[in-house]
Amino acid sequence: MSDKVAWIIGGGTGIGAAVARVLAAEGWTVAISGRRLEPLQALADGERIHAFPLDVTDTGAVELAVAEMIARLGRIDLFIFGAAAWQERKVSDYAIGPFSAVLDANFMGLVRFLDPLHAQMRRQGGGQIVGIASVAGYFGLPRSAAYSSSKAAMISLLQTMRTELADSGIRVRMIAPGFVKSELTARNDFPMPFLMETEAGARRIVDGLLRSDRFEIAFPRRLVWPMKLLRMVPYPLFFRVMRRLPKAKA
């Protein structure tokens, strides 16, 4: 058992909720946040798992939530940002409204936590800051302009932070899942190779976080490695492959 405290943003459903359950079973005290109260309350038990409803697009609410979290649970050893908006976009649809909404939640949502989180982790002598990005952030995927960009931005930010905070006792980590069953993927109508059960994905994440110090926790390998390889091939070949993806239809 451990007396450590984790805070999972996007912890009411899907991967976040499954990670909360695994951490609680390992003895962690876990705070979960999201906008909807019902899924948070369904998971919270008032003992190991606590609900902190929150909209990550509201800067004031984020600052208040960090303060409330510290007042109630005392510290934040492990912070996992997994809130995300996902909506498949039509090809060549870059309308500013929906595009900024995705960036605001998926990327700026994380940025809003960083200052207060950093201050708290310095005060308590360290901690882990983790972003759930995606293999969709490795490069720009068709019909996923805003989502792919938001995850690429998150990967870049976390890389910067890992370097900048290397000597501070704050470990910065990035999670890149392939396809995992959740509310988010339930809306997809395209093939999802190597789709994983939610629980299995959560176990991979918790194992990676608690039993390694790697920057990147990416899975499943049979999807991750071809994706990584695609980043390295010359652009003419890269775009030939992209145009063959089922989602690339005009």
Ligand SMILES: NC(=O)c1ccc[n+]([C@@H]2O[C@H](COP(=O)([O-])OP(=O)(O)OC[C@H]3O[C@@H](n4cnc5c(N)ncnc54)[C@H](OP(=O)(O)O)[C@@H]3O)[C@@H](O)[C@H]2O)c1
């Ligand atoms: N499932 C996959 O295959 C997959 C693959 C790669 C990466 N990921 C990433 O994994 C993370 C978890 O996704 P999931 O698949 O488990 O889907 P999910 O169940 O839809 O989880 C997304 C969570 O984000 C919360 N959220 C969305 N907007 C929010 C906001 N403005 N403020 C606060 N919370 C907000 C949602 O709760 P509310 O709606 O109640 O706010 C929900 O709990 C996401 O970052 C996703 O991009 C998933």
